[in-house]
Amino acid sequence: MMWSALIANLAVVGLFILAWAHAELILLMLGRRVRAAAFGGVMGLGAVASILLSVEMQNGVLFDLRSTLLGVSGLLGGPITGLITGTIVAVHRLSVSGTGATADIVGIVISTGLGLLGYGLLRGRPPSTLATLLFAVLATPLALLSFLALPTQLLERGLSDAFLATLMLTVVATFLAVRALVFSQQRAEETMLFMAAADLAPDFAYIKDPRGRFLLANQALASFYGIARALEMRGKTDFDVAPPDRATALFAEEQEVLQTGVPIFEREELQVDDHGNERWFTSTKTPLYDTRGDALGLVGVMRDITRQKASDRELLASRDQLAFILTEMSDGLALFDSEGRIVYCNEQYRSMFPITGKLRVPGAFLPEILRAAVEQGEQPYIQPDGVDRWIDTVMSALRTGLDEEIHLFDGRWLHVRTKPLAGGNATVVVSDITLIKRAETELRGLTDELKLQATTDALTGLPNRRAIDECLVIELARTKRSGQPFSLVMIDIDHFKAFNDIYGHPAGDACLRSVAGALERTDRRPGDFVGRYGGEEFCAILPDTDEDGAYFFAERLRTAVRDLRRKHEGSEKGVVTISVGVATYAADDIDRTDAMLIARADEALYVAKGSGRDRVNGWTSSGSERWPAAQP
The missing domain is CATH 3.30.450.20 (PAS domain)
Structure with missing residues (x-):
């Protein structure tokens, strides 16, 4: 009964977090204060709902997950949000009264205060995964210390089981809630930026x-x-x-x-x-x-x-095409003589240069105009010690031709095309390419985002099979050139089909994410690479790592997953475990192929699974175990 109520609490917390995440984009458009108030209200209502589904162990002594929403409200929303949430929950709890009311009010104050303390320490920035974990692990136990305010006789009536269960679920719920809200806010902000750029x-x-x-x-x-x-x-x-x-x-x-x-x-x-x-x-x-x-x-x-x-039709119909171009073209046009003096320029040419435009008139000498552009700050990206060299380059372009891009002080970009003409004259055409430059920047950002999505597994957030294959080829070639050993670790979740059959596919997905998180958090060197190979299989690429180093790393992975203690009734181990196969190219192995290394690691994994699972096995040509079986 106790666990059913607490699981119902967890579901309520998840429901309110998901509801807010789905409304994030719309709420971001309503302004900071409105969003803060709405966030505080939603988190407060969620905490009240958690209290309504609480476990009542004694008269008025309630166990629930309200501290998750109280802490998240202050940590991510700040003072206004935290105070709104805390007030809503406190008012509701006082209306219920009961023996544990005083302890609950203390817990509400502690949870709200810890959330606001985290907000202050982070200065309003979204917490990282590590900061989230620290908040969940450290703040939650402190918040539950409010139960010490209960009368001594109540503390001695067997409340420890409910306390520990609440503590465990609150830590998990707090971590997941913060990460989900941070991710949803980042996605909403990115979408708004994209939409704002597109609207321009x-x-x-x-x-x-x-x-x-x-x-x-x-x-x-x-x-x-x-x-x-x-x-x-x-x-x-x-x-x-x-x-x-x-x-x-x-x-x-x-x-x-x-x-x-x-x-x-x-x-x-x-x-x-x-x-x-x-x-x-x-x-x-x-x-x-x-x-x-x-x-x-x-x-x-x-x-x-x-x-x-319409302009094209007018151009074709015009008898005086040159006059039409000079008066209607959007680009700036100037004609220079052989000495570098302006013979003719249209109004567009002068308007392209807001500071030196008044100097760009027939008879003006180009070197004097260019020097004024630097001195008056119109072209601030020309270094003072390079002005003379730049002027010489521009003057030479009147004879040889040149295409260049100019970055002005006001952020605009101009494309300047200089073309020599017969007789020593030269034409200069100036185009405003600011929008093109902005579009190039936005396109590069979109391309990088799509590339990241293409190489990331959507379920676990780890690199996917495509990223693994690319990394494997690159690192094999590098270690072959440098004469370093190279190891590959293949990982398989034991009895995962049985897990899905017993608990369902949503739980299976949660299991995959949990295992992926454990693998990702395992200490490793910067060059080591962990990704999802497919289905319930993961792999780790370990450049410059010999057999012993690979085994110890694989053993840490196995231990990290077992330490999750995730229940698995379909496994003889009783918890979720992994089997690990390791294959290594020694430093003197010259004949290295990714296909052969994968096949060897798979073979070692097969032996590990056939030997009882929850163990690490290294590849040997005989197919036997390379190392003693790891003890669970």
């Missing part, structure tokens, strides 16, 4: 899932369809915002892109709006796939080129 772009940008539903859309696209906020586009399809004929055509086109994998680049299309006006767009659609080749969706960008089309 004039183009229509969006991401769709394989069924054609919008996952993200920028404000430009939402406004185009008459929708006030970009978030309201989420979950809609083209059938919800576009005419039926166009929606059908778009869906068929995008399904073909996903099925064939052939993207669409800068395809022009004509649309007629409700007022009969023609609008031209270029459309780019690129499919996205996961590591298995399954479609994740597609990224699309539409650009309104109606004005560009």
